[in-house]
Amino acid sequence: PPCLPFFLDDDDSPPCAADFGGFFAFSVPLSLAGAPPRSEPHSITLTFSGAAEYVTPSSSQRKKLYETHIPIPLRQKVFLAAGSAVTALSNPLRGDMVATLGETTGHLFLERMRDRMLEDPMGRRILRERPVVNSQTIDLDRLRALPNRTFGREYTRWLDTQGVSPDTREPVRYVDSDELAYVMRRYRESHDFAHTLTGLGVTVESELALKWFEWAQMGLPMTALASLFGPLRLTSEERNRLFTRYVPWAVQCAVGSKFLMNVYFEKWFEKPLEEVRRELGIYLPEVPENDGFSPAL
Structure with missing residues (x-):
């Protein structure tokens, strides 16, 4: 089923998209009415600089428009925006x-x-x-x-x-x-x-x-x-x-x-x-x- 990315801090605190400085990531299944099953694995790579890269076979095949471009689906952008907003505002x-x-x-x-x-x-x-x-x-x-x-x-x-x-x-x-x-x-x-x-x-x-x-x-x-x-x-x-x-x-x-x-x-x-x-x-x-x-x- 589709998965939504959440993040864990180093201290294994509850899932929170607010801290992009953690080093672990996992996915929580989410059932969407009428959504076809997806077999492709989902993962989020967190770098030590705090940048997050969402990687799937389909997203990695999307066309890069410039050298540093990371093309990601809209819903991943929403989560990335929410998490970065909380951290940046704090x-x-x-x-x-x-x-x-x-x-x-x-x-x-x-x-x-x-x-x-x-x-x-x-x-x-x-x-x-x-x-x-x-x-x-x-x-x-x-x-x-x-x-x-x-x-x-x-x-x-x-x-x-x-x-x-x-x-x-x-x-x-x-x-x-x-x-x-x-x-x-x-x-x-x-x-x-x-x-x-x-x-x-x-x-x-x-x-x-x-x-x-x-x-x-x-x-x-x-x-x-x-x-x-x-x-x-x-x-x-x-x-x-x-x-x-x-x-x-x-x-x-x-x-x-x-x-x-x-x-x-x-x-x-x-x-x-x-x-x-x-x-x-x-x-x-x-x-x-x-x-x-x-x-x-």
Whole structure:
């Protein structure tokens, strides 16, 4: 009979799709009225990074649309979305789960983002040329040698200060369109540019502030869920500060600024950071000196 995948934690706790970090998987038979019997085995492979791959003879034979594509049936996407949502909302810093949630819930919104890119000359150029952001395509040492306060220099300063790398972004796996997969990849690889422009760091509070910015600009479901439920992990003081000061800034700044998916960031590295912000319509949140939450740049 058809089976629904569930997950076990290492401590053999009851089945729960919320924790994709466990190492065991099993299937529970489910009787569906009128459903023909299926003899093919079902299994879910959990990697140590938290990514889940649903494998059956039929799904493994589905056509891969790009190198990292993992084609899976709709109902498996539903379970993957539910499990990644719970994990990502409980810990917004789990990049693997945030990535999976975005890919399994964002098809219509990715189409809208693609359409907005097609309406803009630079957006069309980005879709045509498909630039990639990693340490192989961008000479980070050259950017570090640029004058202070240039966009490229401050971008690498932000990377070094926060201890992150452009190579740490999760590959796109579950988007069933080559073009939309690139849109998701571009959004993901541009995330650190948005951090640099807004001056926000990588703390939970900073990430949530940026998620509100991205939700207002792009409307991806994962940014909405993170924006609404992520604050539950904050202290009452942090939550009050987020909603009274940084959420209004994030929404107003996002609505009034240029759609960041239409920005060819790689062409702006030599420009002064303040000039880039001014041309894009981005301004920093006002941070009092005694505020415990301050921009990284």
